[in-house]
Amino acid sequence: MIYVVRHGQTDLNKEGRLQGRQGLQLNEYGQQQAKALAESLENIKFDYVYSSPQKRAIQTAEIATGMKPIIDNRLDVFDLGEADTLKRCEVKMAGVVPDSSVYKGVEDLNSFVKRIFEFMHQLKIAYGTENINILLSGHRCTTGCIGAYFEGIPKDGNVLRYSSDNGQYKVYTEWKQGS
Numbered sequence: 001m002i003y004v005v006r007h008g009q010t011d012l013n014k015e016g017r018l019q020g021r022q023g024l025q026l027n028e029y030g031q032q033q034a035k036a037l038a039e040s041l042e043n044i045k046f047d048y049v050y051s052s053p054q055k056r057a058i059q060t061a062e063i064a065t066g067m068k069p070i071i072d073n074r075l076d077v078f079d080l081g082e083a084d085t086l087k088r089c090e091v092k093m094a095g096v097v098p099d100s101s102v103y104k105g106v107e108d109l110n111s112f113v114k115r116i117f118e119f120m121h122q123l124k125i126a127y128g129t130e131n132i133n134i135l136l137s138g139h140r141c142t143t144g145c146i147g148a149y150f151e152g153i154p155k156d157g158n159v160l161r162y163s164s165d166n167g168q169y170k171v172y173t174e175w176k177q178g179s
Helices: 028-040 055-065 109-127 140-151
Strands: 002-006 048-051 134-138 169-172
Touching: 002 055, 002 140, 028 055, 048 055, 055 134, 109 140, 134 140, 140 169
Parallel strands: 002 134, 048 134
Antiparallel strands: 002 169
């Protein structure tokens, strides 16, 4: 089974700011969320734990599983460019991402989806026939995109509908056919 975890709260989450690659580590409440996550997952033996390279995702994975995660850059948060750390309500958006004509350095959404799907496809090749438990620790965007890998990309393209709240997780029991 695949357990897809969104990192616990940071001060940027609490302040309603966009959080990308300039993000913060978990705040006290985020650490409590990760500990509660550990309690809810305590009866699961994880064979592999993977994480985004962001400190908040690594902390969540370590607290939740007691294991050191394998860091994979393909699980990194969507690059928000110049919109990183700005208040969400003040950012000019183009759909679900900051408008790249306003903010420099915003990652291309299709490239983001491609890198997440590529990671998932490689996991499927490596472990798809095994009866194992894998935890993936990431962000709103990565948990949403991983959900889209299993559920399909919504017609409106908003993969965030599959994301989890801070410190929460979703479980996928079956690899999607043809992924």
